[in-house]
Amino acid sequence: MYETYRLAYRLRMTSRSHIAMFSIAAHGHVNPSLEVIRELVARGHRVTYAIPPAFAEKVAATGAEPKLWHSTLPGPDADPEAWGSTLLDNVEPFLADAIQALPQLIEAYRGDEPDLVLYDITSYPARVLAHRWGVPAVSLSPNLVAWEGYDKEVGEPMWEEPLKTERGQAYYARFRAWLEENGITLHPDEFSSHPARSLVLIPKALQPHADRVDERVYSFVGACQGDRSGEGDWTRPAGAEKVVLVSLGSSFTKQPAFYRECVRAFGALPGWHTVLQVGRHVTRDDLGDVPATVEVHPWVPQLAILRQADLFVTHAGAGGSQEGLATATPMIAVPQAVDQFGNADMLQALGVARKLLTEEATAEALRTAALALVDDPEVARRLARVQAEMAEEGGTPRAADLIEAELAAAGRRA
16 A cells, blocks of 8 residues: 555656756667666656767667767777777867767757756766756766765876876866856866766675765665667577676777687687677687687677576676676676776675786686686675675666655755
């Protein structure tokens, strides 16, 4: 009876609210939000999703209305080298893109302002728009969040050298000026890394210093995974005693030498079957002799395979890491960039993975790690424990409940 009353009350308070989601054209930033968006639509809300055209179809499949804008960032299939190699190479394009995107988004939402803004951490214009419209903004974080002391322990050392350069100083000056033009007095670091409210779409087990995260701001809802049947299916071959999936995600796949080591590592193991996702920049011909026990694909339905796999060789992106944990699959973590190194450390500390740097990931090292992981009962026990903890975090339904609570709170304040 209480749940029936609660549902009726929630619908009275928040039904047909207009919720606007903002993100960039990157799989690792769009995919984590999709099930939350689908759930909000199913609950009767009108949801718009501001996204570049490359992801319009994927967004529309959730029932949300795509609001299209054009980005200057490298696209989802761009060569990884397009992102540059230094910190400033990585951050400058996001600021430039935000500045040119804001007028597009103002026009797209003119006369159609939302009741609440949801945004991916990379979408700087979203928080500016929420400020202009006077509506609450909730970050949907697809990866780790700042803990108490983060700025001194991570931010300041990371920026120490870049800030000594004219280029680094110019970046911050441009960021500050843009914020001030839009009536925001926050420091750029506070603006970009410290949301007023955030739902964290990773399990708490992957969060460094979780005990120092302010849970008045950040709510860990864990993996928001739904029906992935639209991505395709996969059938474990008859006679495959062990299945290993190798995937470096969608952005850092230009690694033919690493894939060749994987073929050498697993291709000759008796009873083992390997599924190798190599992206769009590597072909089967780049891998040399590939035995029949190794499948090579530019893309695979990852979750469908992980539900049947015995081992996952991953770049330790936030999405892949939590999919490995959700399916209780032992992992070899071979990080490629940004937060992946920290995720790999967390997975290894949990006792469910082995971390290998790319230069260490020889066929021999990969094979040794694999054989140590797949039949270890302690690894299996730890994976089962983390899997159970993730289930208790609430996932998609809890994320939607918390968003509706923000809507209700905004209604009470109005």
